Amino acid sequence: MYKRLFLIGVLLLTVNMLFAQTKFVKSAQTESAELLQSGDAKTWCPVCGMNLKMFYKTNHALELADGTTHQYCSIRCLAVDLKKHPGQKAQAQVVDAKTERFIPAKDAYYVIGSKVPGTMTRESKLAFASKRDAKKFSKARGGKSILRFEGALDLARNQMKADNAMLTKKKKSVVLPKGKKLYDKFCGDLGDLPKFNSISDLKAYLKVHTSCKTFDEKQLQMVALYITSMHQPAGMHKPRAIKTPEDKKCPVCGMFVYKYPRWAAVLDITTNGQQEQLYFDGVKDLVKFYHNPQKWGKYKDISIQNILVTDYYQQVSIYGKKVYYVIGSDILGPMGHELIPFESKAKAEVFLNDHAGTQILTFDEITEQVIVELDK
Numbered sequence: 001m002y003k004r005l006f007l008i009g010v011l012l013l014t015v016n017m018l019f020a021q022t023k024f025v026k027s028a029q030t031e032s033a034e035l036l037q038s039g040d041a042k043t044w045c046p047v048c049g050m051n052l053k054m055f056y057k058t059n060h061a062l063e064l065a066d067g068t069t070h071q072y073c074s075i076r077c078l079a080v081d082l083k084k085h086p087g088q089k090a091q092a093q094v095v096d097a098k099t100e101r102f103i104p105a106k107d108a109y110y111v112i113g114s115k116v117p118g119t120m121t122r123e124s125k126l127a128f129a130s131k132r133d134a135k136k137f138s139k140a141r142g143g144k145s146i147l148r149f150e151g152a153l154d155l156a157r158n159q160m161k162a163d164n165a166m167l168t169k170k171k172k173s174v175v176l177p178k179g180k181k182l183y184d185k186f187c188g189d190l191g192d193l194p195k196f197n198s199i200s201d202l203k204a205y206l207k208v209h210t211s212c213k214t215f216d217e218k219q220l221q222m223v224a225l226y227i228t229s230m231h232q233p234a235g236m237h238k239p240r241a242i243k244t245p246e247d248k249k250c251p252v253c254g255m256f257v258y259k260y261p262r263w264a265a266v267l268d269i270t271t272n273g274q275q276e277q278l279y280f281d282g283v284k285d286l287v288k289f290y291h292n293p294q295k296w297g298k299y300k301d302i303s304i305q306n307i308l309v310t311d312y313y314q315q316v317s318i319y320g321k322k323v324y325y326v327i328g329s330d331i332l333g334p335m336g337h338e339l340i341p342f343e344s345k346a347k348a349e350v351f352l353n354d355h356a357g358t359q360i361l362t363f364d365e366i367t368e369q370v371i372v373e374l375d376k
């Protein structure tokens with residue numbers, strides 16, 4: 001009997017040693033890996049720009065009040081975004097590092113400070129659905145403690161100042177110089193870029209911008225961080241107005257667009273393998289073209305690369321698919337009733353109340369029937 005117990009003990013010890021020596025991979029390893037956010041930028045963390053599937057086992061997610069979801073590479077980035085959405089903490093989810101499935105964060109057990117490197121932090125924080133799995137992982141990987149969600153979140157907040165200093169040092173010494181070299185060699189001067197709400201939106205734009213070479217994920221991140229720091233070290237792109245050449249006519253109504261700068265909008269398209277910029281004297285005409293390009297020109301094979309519109313209050317270019325449009329107001333554009341764009345929903349609501357607007361729409365909610373009603 002003692003011999004049998006001894007052999008079982010040796011077997012368990014051997015299994016634990018092999019488990020401890022096996023390299024822990026943070027990237028998604030199963031088909032169950034999910035991207036809960038939507039849109040062109042869904043692949044990346046909206047806070048830091050990291051690729052979500054490369055750091056999937058530390059992913060978190062948050063459902064916002066407007067029904068959209070943000071997905072983060074780490075609890076550190078969740079903590080950053082919770083400053084903007086403090087009332088949504090109860091909606092937080094986290095990936096179970098064992099099963100790679102999202103679970104409610106409040107139900108998770110976090111292994112703190114194991115030998116696994118942290119994601120956007122010096123001290124790793126990996127979540128498990130069961131306390132048993134957390135204890136097993138902690139024992140095998142040298143974890144310091146096991147905390148519930150609130151404790152892990154408080155720890156991430158307390159460590160943020162030191163973590164930010166570490167990240168800034170690495171960015172200045174390594175990432176930005178390499179990003180600059182890549183940008184200068186393969187991108188050249190991208191000219192006036194739109195204002196992006198997040199670094200993930202910038203990466204989505206760069207991914208399809210044909211004047212840049214197709215980068216791998218690491219290179220794309222370095223270039224995006226360089227562009228961000230180059231234009232506005234404390235945030236995203238410094239916003240600029242759309243500059244319209246004087247010879248450009250709206251392809252829908254034929255008017256010279258430069259005469260109406262406060263309403264200017266741009267479509268970046270690729271047609272027949274060639275890149276082209278189309279200028280419009282208002283979002284309404286842009287959407288008409290967007291829904292039926294063949295009607296307004298000799299366009300058979302067309303791909304929409306980017307949409308820029310002019311924020312009504314700020315008079316700067318903003319990414320057209322990420323903003324809010326007021327319809328039915330008493331403010332008319334060059335072609336009558338317009339879709340009036342705003343960077344934030346709060347500003348759109350102020351305008352709607354001040355100018356007798358009837359509705360606020362996102363870009364995807366602007367149907368052809370909406371345009372028909374505006375033209376009445």
